[in-house]
Amino acid sequence: MGHNPARRTLGVAVAAITSTAAMLTGIGTATAAPVQPVLTVQAPTPTALTPAPAKGAALTAQPNITLNSNVTKLPNDTDVTLTIDARGLAKVANVTFGDGCVTKGLIATCDQGVQPTQIGGGIGTSGEITLSALKGAPQGASGSYTISGRATAGVRIVGSSGTVTVGGPEFDLGAMVNHTNVAIGSNLSEPIKFTNAGTRPSAGVQVVLMPSAGLDFTTHYSNCRYGTGTAYPHLTDLAICSISSWVKVGETAELAVPVGLHVDQTALYTYLDSMVEPLGYTADNYWLLPGHTWKQGTGAKLGLKVLAAGVPSTAPAGTAMLLAADGDSANYQVASISARNTxxxxxxxxxxxxxxxxxxxxxxxxxxxxxxxxxxxxxxxxxxxxxxxxxxxxxxxxxxxxxxxxxxxxxxxxxxxxxxxxxxxxxxxxxxxxxxxxxxxxxxxxxxxxxxxxxxxxxxxxxxxxxxxxxxxxxxxxxxx
Incomplete structure (x- = not known):
């Protein structure tokens, strides 16, 4: 979508969620009850850290910290301070905090400064917490941290917590097939192929398929749920498919049947956005789930076909996904379809x-x-x-x-x-x-x-x-x- 959910940004953002409340006071007079502004810390994305090498520095990761507001306008001079308590990561990760934080051991108090009065698309600052795996920490080791806060001007902060694990799957989704000069009414096949380039196996995969206007699925599978709604009007059909097939480290697999798409009379420049994630991983989908009505498919079951065998591993299966070495996500691809239309x-x-x-x-x-x-x-x-x-x-x-x-x-x-x-x-x-x-x-x-x-x-x-x-x-x- 003009929006790419898998390309995660770092730092603190404040996003608006509009909320209204009203009550009747007096006889026959309707007045709005005052609403206390509340900033809620959204649960950070579960973080998987690349295991520390025997020599050299370990790769770092910075979890998102996001504040959601129940109002569109904050009081003037609302100053926000966050407290990050990372003592639960002492046996899992090296922890450093942002320059604006005052630290005492693994607890940091980070002054976010005065927030803008009008809360709209959000504001970003530098990452407040940076993590890397401790040397010797075994794959599968995990810990948690908490985020709380306080604010001036009568604004309440609701905290949250995040989890950190050592090691994880990393799904590298192969380039998808682009289609040009397609006739209206055509049916297309789109293979979905990926490799687990991470350090831990996965107990299965979750495939997210997002066709835009002009495309419809030709087949509905029993292990996929399909969403319709108006939250994102350009997405006319959605699917989240859960496949319980073990994916080893280094294994390359593809969907046993390519994604079937029908090109309808509204198609012009249209797209299939796709993500492949470990089974049970929901961090990238929180934005997608609300605002849609979901229905389980009733067709055959969709499976995987192994193209290249992986390697045995004693590491437990993981659900939190490693980021690629460049800090970005490699599990997101887009296929473009251009149709002969006006x-x-x-x-x-x-x-x-x-x-x-x-x-x-x-x-x-x-x-x-x-x-x-x-x-x-x-x-x-x-x-x-x-x-x-x-x-x-x-x-x-x-x-x-x-x-x-x-x-x-x-x-x-x-x-x-x-x-x-x-x-x-x-x-x-x-x-x-x-x-x-x-x-x-x-x-x-x-x-x-x-x-x-x-x-x-x-x-x-x-x-x-x-x-x-x-x-x-x-x-x-x-x-x-």
Whole structure:
């Protein structure tokens, strides 16, 4: 998704979870009861450490620490301090803390500073805890740490805990097959092949399959559960398949049957995102599970086929997964499918009358006429937007939030345009994205005309994409007086 869940970032983030509460006070009068702000520490991803080598330094890992809020606005001057108690890791890991932490043995108090009042997409800081396996710690050894905190301004902190183990599986997912110039109505096969490049076996695998708009599964298996919902509109079908086949260290295997996909009439540029994880590992899926309705498949059972045998190991099976040596995850791959289809985008303009000194708001739009669904996997670089220029004799005094000057910090562009309006990365047939531009009339000019034009994404240099073959609706006027 423009969002890649397997590429984990480090540090502390504050994310908003909107919550409302209300109660009736008095007779016939509804007032909102005050809600105490609560920041909850999300349980960190279980961490698997690469065993320490006989010589040289052990690889390090930094668990995520995330604070979720029950409100969208914190009180002013909310200062947050976290306390990390890692005494439970004394026999498992070397522990170091961030520069902003005051330490006493394996306990650290880390001042996060004053948080922004408006809680939105989150803020990041450097990692507060860094771990590496102790020399001589056996594979399978485990420990835990706790995170608690305090805050000013009446904000409550709810703590959490994390687990650390030595050694673990590491699934390296092989490159997937990309498909081009595919006919609508086709059925495709997508092999899923992986190697356990870790230090411990796994008692099974969990395969997560995320096809985007235009793709449907052709087969549903009894050991897969399938999700539908609107939490991520571009994901039209989801599957989490649990396969209880032991995977040895060094073993290469693939799904016994490739993933079958049907290409429907909405397909254009679409994708199959895939992850392979140890059975029972849920750290990468917490974002995926809510907001969907899950149903167990009723077909045959999906299994594995061993392509290259692994090696015997006395290490116990693991569920927490090692990161690759570069600190990233190698268990995530994307297959792209481009279909022979079209998707016509057009714009609408607006008309207004106003005297000198008056203000007027123009409303205009970007319309997806279909028939395809466009999903820009890059997150917006290849999406259509709108470039809007007001009529002459006017000054721009406001716009909808998704319209901004096309050149930052340029007072001429800020006052007179053009403005670039963004419509996101996912479009379905019939979708209308509406924008506004508010101007003040400085000089009355009869028949003054501004313009509304489609601006194709930065990734394609504003060149018309091949799927939109009709240029007649690519521009419109903003007419004034």
């Amino acid at each position: 998707d016509d985008f057009g714009v609408t303009g607006g008309t207004a009358k106003a005297a000198k000194g008056q203000t007027v708001k123009f409303t205009f739009s970007l319309v997806d006429h279909g028939p395809a669904t466009l999903y820009d996997h890059s997150g917006g670089e290849g999406s259509p937007g709108v470039l809007v220029t007001p009529p002459p004799g006017t000054t721009i005094i406001g716009s909808s939030a998704n319209c901004q000057p096309s050149r930052s910090f340029d007072p001429t562009v800020t006052a007179h345009g053009p403005y670039l309006c963004s419509a996101g990365a996912y479009f379905v047939k019939g979708e209308v994205n509406t924008f506004t531009l508010t101007v003040r009339v400085n000089t009355v000019i009869a028949g003054a005309k501004g313009s509304v034009k489609i601006q194709w994404g930065e990734g394609i240099g504003n060149r018309r994409p091949p799927y939109d073959t009709d240029p007649r609706d690519d521009s419109a006027f903003l007419s004034l007086n």
